[in-house]
Amino acid sequence: MSLVLKNVSHEVGGQKYLDNVNLTLESGSFNVLLGRTLAGKTTLMRLMAGLEKPTSGQIFMNGHDVTGVAVQKRNVSMVYQQFINYPNLTVRENIASPLRLSKVSENEINKRVNETADMLQISQYLDRLPLELSGGQQQRTSMARALVKDASLILFDEPLVNLDYKLREELRSELRVLFAERKSIAVYATTEANEAMALGGITTLIHEGKILQSGVVNQVYRGPKNIEAAKLFCEPPINLIEGQITLDEVSFFDSVHFPLDEKLKDLPKRKFIFGVKPSHISLVPKNDDDLELPMKVELAEISGSETYLHVYNEQFSLILQLSGVLNYAIETPVNVYLPIHKLFVFDLDGLTIKVPTFDMENL
Amino acid sequence: MAEIHLKSLAHSYLKNPNGDSDYAIREMDHVWEDGGAYALLGPSGCGKSTLLNIISGLLEPSEGQVLFDGIEVNHIPPEDRNIAQVFQFPVIYDSMTVYDNLAFPLRNMKVPEVRVTSRVNEIAEALELTDVLKKKASNLSPDEKQKISMGRGLVRSDVSAILFDEPLTVIDPHLKWKLRRKLKQIHEQFDITMIYVTHDQLEASTFAEKIAVMYGGQIVQFGTPRELFERPNHAFVGYFIGSPGMNLVDVKRSDTGVRFNTTDVPLEPSLKSLLDSLTSSNVKLGIRPEFIHVWEKKTEGAFECSLDYVEDLGTYKILTLNLDEEIIKVRLDEDRAIPNGKIYISFPEQWLKIYVDEYLIEADVTPLNDSSEVKL
Numbered sequence: 145m146s147l148v149l150k151n152v153s154h155e156v157g158g159q160k161y162l163d164n165v166n167l168t169l170e171s172g173s174f175n176v177l178l179g180r181t182l183a184g185k186t187t188l189m190r191l192m193a194g195l196e197k198p199t200s201g202q203i204f205m206n207g208h209d210v211t212g213v214a215v216q217k218r219n220v221s222m223v224y225q226q227f228i229n230y231p232n233l234t235v236r237e238n239i240a241s242p243l244r245l246s247k248v249s250e251n252e253i254n255k256r257v258n259e260t261a262d263m264l265q266i267s268q269y270l271d272r273l274p275l276e277l278s279g280g281q282q283q284r285t286s287m288a289r290a291l292v293k294d295a296s297l298i299l300f301d302e303p304l305v306n307l308d309y310k311l312r313e314e315l316r317s318e319l320r321v322l323f324a325e326r327k328s329i330a331v332y333a334t335t336e337a338n339e340a341m342a343l344g345g346i347t348t349l350i351h352e353g354k355i356l357q358s359g360v361v362n363q364v365y366r367g368p369k370n371i372e373a374a375k376l377f378c379e380p381p382i383n384l385i386e387g388q389i390t391l392d393e394v395s396f397f398d399s400v401h402f403p404l405d406e407k408l409k410d411l412p413k414r415k416f417i418f419g420v421k422p423s424h425i426s427l428v429p430k431n432d433d434d435l436e437l438p439m440k441v442e443l444a445e446i447s448g449s450e451t452y453l454h455v456y457n458e459q460f461s462l463i464l465q466l467s468g469v470l471n472y473a474i475e476t477p478v479n480v481y482l483p484i485h486k487l488f489v490f491d492l493d494g495l496t497i498k499v500p501t502f503d504m505e506n507l
Numbered sequence: 508m509a510e511i512h513l514k515s516l517a518h519s520y521l522k523n524p525n526g527d528s529d530y531a532i533r534e535m536d537h538v539w540e541d542g543g544a545y546a547l548l549g550p551s552g553c554g555k556s557t558l559l560n561i562i563s564g565l566l567e568p569s570e571g572q573v574l575f576d577g578i579e580v581n582h583i584p585p586e587d588r589n590i591a592q593v594f595q596f597p598v599i600y601d602s603m604t605v606y607d608n609l610a611f612p613l614r615n616m617k618v619p620e621v622r623v624t625s626r627v628n629e630i631a632e633a634l635e636l637t638d639v640l641k642k643k644a645s646n647l648s649p650d651e652k653q654k655i656s657m658g659r660g661l662v663r664s665d666v667s668a669i670l671f672d673e674p675l676t677v678i679d680p681h682l683k684w685k686l687r688r689k690l691k692q693i694h695e696q697f698d699i700t701m702i703y704v705t706h707d708q709l710e711a712s713t714f715a716e717k718i719a720v721m722y723g724g725q726i727v728q729f730g731t732p733r734e735l736f737e738r739p740n741h742a743f744v745g746y747f748i749g750s751p752g753m754n755l756v757d758v759k760r761s762d763t764g765v766r767f768n769t770t771d772v773p774l775e776p777s778l779k780s781l782l783d784s785l786t787s788s789n790v791k792l793g794i795r796p797e798f799i800h801v802w803e804k805k806t807e808g809a810f811e812c813s814l815d816y817v818e819d820l821g822t823y824k825i826l827t828l829n830l831d832e833e834i835i836k837v838r839l840d841e842d843r844a845i846p847n848g849k850i851y852i853s854f855p856e857q858w859l860k861i862y863v864d865e866y867l868i869e870a871d872v873t874p875l876n877d878s879s880e881v882k883l
Contacts, residue, residue: 181679278552308550308706310747335680341820362819378821381681423822423841443688446732448708449749449797454684465822467797467838469712469733474691 145171145206145296147192147329152201154187161187163353165201169329174320174345176361177333178376184353185333189299192331193220205296221290222299225306227282229274229289235261236270239288246293260292263322280311287315291322300332304339316342337379341365349373371417371494380422380452380463382488387418394418397459402435405484407498416497419488422452422465424500426481434481437462444472455480509575509589509667509700511539511562516571518557524569531557533724534570539668539702541576544694546703546711549721550747556672558721559704563670564588575667589667591660595676597652599659601645605636608644609658616663630658633696634689649677650686657690661697668700675710687713708748720744727865736795738869742862745793751825754799755862756792756833765792765861770810770831775856777870782861791862796825796838798858802851809851817845828852 147169154162162184169175177185190196191203194215202211210218221242229238239257248256261267264284266277274282283303290298300319304312320343323330334340340347340361347364349356349372356373357364368374374382387396389411395401396418404411429436439455439462446452446469453464455478464480472478489498518532527533531554539545549555560566561573564585572579580588599608609627618626631637634654639647644655653674660669671690675683691714694701703714711718712732719726720735720743727741728734739745745753758765760783764774772792774782782790802809812828812835826837828850837852839845861868 309708309750310550310752313750338820342818344818362821365821421822443684443691444713445684445687445709446712447750448712448732449736449795452684454688467823467840469736471731471733474688474695 145327145329146204147297148204149192150202150204152191152198152203154191154196155199161353162191162198165355167348167355167358169331169346171329172327173329174323174343175329175331176340176343176345176347177331177350178335178337178340178347179333179350180335180376183350185350186301187353188350189222189301189331189333192297193222193299194218219294219296220299221293221295221297222301223283223287223290223303225302227274227279227286227306229282229285231273231275234271234273235266235277235285238274238285239270239292242289242293256292257288260288263291264288264318280307280315283307284315294328296328298328298330300330302333302335305335312339313342320344337377340377347377349376351376367496367499368488369496371419371490371496374419374488374490374496378421380465382419382421383425383462384490385418385460386415388415389413399457399459400435400437402433402484405433407485407501408487408489411489411497415492417490417492417494419490420462420482420486421488422463424483424486425462425464427453427464427466427478429481431483431485433484435484437480437482439478439480441472441474441476441478443474444470446470453478510541510577511668511700511702512572512574512577513537513558513561514572514574516561516568516573518561518566518568518570527724530724532561532568535726537719537726537729539700542698542700544691544701544703544714544716546705546715546718547721548705548708548711548718548747550706553721554724555704555706555721559670559672559702562668562702563590563592589663589665591663591666591669593653593656593660593669593671593674595673597649597656597677599644599652599655601643603644604641605631605644605647605651605655606640608655609636609640609662612659612663626662626664630662633661633693634658648679650679650682653678653686654689657693661693661699666699668702671701671703671705673705673707673710674703684713690714720747722747737858738867739793739860740867742791742793742865745795745860745862749795749797751796751836753793753795753860754835756835758790758792759788760790765790767792767833768831770833772854772859774859774861775870778861778868781868781870782863785863785868787864789864791865793860793862794854794858796836798855799835799837800853800855801826801837801839801843801846802853803846804851805849806851806853809853812850812852814845814850826850 149165149167152165179185191198194213197212202209236257240253243253261270266281266284269277274285304315344361347361348358351372357369365377385396387394390413393401393403439457442454442456444451444453451466451470455462486500491497517530517534519530521529524530547555561568567581573581610623613623631640636654660666678686705711717731719729722743728744735744735748742755756767758767761771764772764779810830812830815829816827818825822841824839828835
């Protein structure tokens with residue numbers, strides 16, 4: 145089984161929602177669409193499902209052109225942000241509903257509803273109505289309805305966005321287990337880089353209707369093809385500073401200078417944008433070539449187990465991602481250490497010139 | 508400004524409550540000190556909205572007292588409590604200018620227009636709204652609208668406390684941290700009691716000096732963000748704070764410490780004797796994924812595990828390990844390689860916690876030094 149999109153574009157009222165999308169999704173693959181709000185994720189999923197027909201381009205399922213085929217004639221299920229259930233039907237009947245439509249025998253329905261409910265840990269609620277359940281249980285019910293039939297394509301449109309983070313953690317790891325053994329193609333849309341990382345599989349970055357990059361998750365994460373991809377796939381956002389390469393050094397805003405290392409010395413002598421991930425900057429020097437920068441604290445955001453330290457000087461600001469809970473009052477002076485060998489380099493058009501080397505063996 | 512004291516407070520939505528499970532708020536005694544920045548954190552259904560409504564006066568508690576600076580306010584309606592509230596969605600008059608929105612509460616109180624002007628300007632400056640004062644509120648972005656909602660609470664000099672109920676829900680993710688910073692600055696500048704209700708650990712920990720974690724109608728811990736992380740007082744706090752949360756394993760007492768299946772985990776003698784002095788059989792061992800030590804080789808005191816799963820989260824990896832049939836999650840930095848074959852882990856004494864009937868037991872309590880960095 146495979147789903148292929150070929151030169152797919154979509155316009156509504158003169159506005160371009162998708163611009164020449166080419167993608168191949170393989171049977172049994174878990175595909176994450178990562179993009180900001182209005183990037184085109186939902187439109188792309190609606191075209192994949194057959195809820196809409198693209199303005200131009202073709203969609204192939206197992207080699208057959210299905211571009212104009214309506215959703216009812218494709219074997220697709222979809223889970224939305226909002227928990228959509230039939231309010232007047234019990235959880236059992238909600239889950240059974242797609243099977244009733246396709247006239248499956250009563251025994252088979254019972255068996256599959258029970259299996260699916262077990263998998264999603266909602267067996268004890270089967271006889272309740274959806275509104276008697278918590279948000280997480282309601283969303284599990286709509287997921288169960290999507291999973292109970294053997295759809296060849298299952299689409300998740302930000303399904304966990306309305307749930308609290310602990311439930312999200314749990315459902316995310318359950319999803320991964322659920323799909324590990326399925327033959328169907330799963331597509332999961334999210335706005336969150338960390339969710340995409342946690343889900344794994346194949347990540348496709350989508351920005352302003354265009355596909356920026358697609359590939360195995362940690363290769364895309366560590367090897368963004370351009371600055372937009374690097375920005376999209378980093379949370380907290382990647383730090384970007386414009387710098388000038390001269391004969392033997394790099395300078396940021398005439399105030400920070402450091403010598404060219406092996407990796408940077410063959411670059412042309414002009415301006416570039418330098419990037420460094422928040423987790424790579426630290427409060428203590430870790431390497432001989434770390435660049436010491438005196439900064440001031442703008443805010444310490446604490447996630448529970450991590451601290452995102454926003455710091456600034458007169459020319460630029462940086463974000464650090466640090467492990468543990470650290471208290472820093474606003475305006476506290478701190479020295480931060482930026483590792484030169486972990487710099488990303490982009491040209492002024494945004495194309496990636498260098499990424500930090502990483503050892504694929506360890507991934 | 509006011510201290511808010513919840514005295515022997517409990518609430519049930521039922522007429523004749525019978526037993527703990529009939530209470531949305533189980534009996535508690537809790538003080539929000541004057542001028543503090545607090546968060547009330549918990550999952551949905553924990554009772555935090557009920558508690559918020561009791562403080563604001565939308566709900567009268569079925570038992571106990573709500574005291575503002577020592578005076579009972581149980582029967583005082585919300586409009587007479589001098590409490591400002593900021594909700595999930597901005598509550599403003601779209602057709603009015605930003606200036607008129609901010610001036611509205613003062614004009615209602617018949618404050619002279621000269622004082623209205625100076626106060627509105629002061630608040631607008633603090634909230635960085637000066638440039639948009641003349642604009643219609645309807646033309647503003649969600650974060651600006653939410654700042655107006657806050658401003659309408661701040662302009663009144665008689666406000667004793669501001670309650671925030673998930674105020675950043677509608678704010679664009681990229682702007683959230685700026686509003687968090689603004690909130691902190693506003694708190695420092697105006698020195699007003701603020702209580703921030705949320706289910707999000709990031710919102711709570713960034714804003715608050717102290718967080719009350721609610722679970723099952725009770726405040727199970729009231730502590731600094733660092734205390735919640737490093738010394739969770741209740742197993743639920745260990746689970747709820749941190750991603751992933753604390754590893755919690757059901758254990759039994761053994762000769763030297765605790766045991767699960769065939770694995771013995773020795774405890775420091777004073778902790779061991781404290782544990783043995785208690786009778787409950789509900790004993791859990793807790794350790795955070797960040798604090799588990801991973802060894803490349805077989806090491807004295809380390810436990811042998813097999814690797815079930817690796818989650819590469821970019822900046823770090825979460826290893827799911829199987830230790831004697833128990834699932835243990837471990838956090839490894841991006842740069843650290845995953846050992847080949849068997850993995851050996853140990854639990855540093857400082858970070859190994861024991862919970863009896865869900866609550867932390869500690870032999871000797873040393874206070875956290877807030878200025879020191881955590882060695883992970």
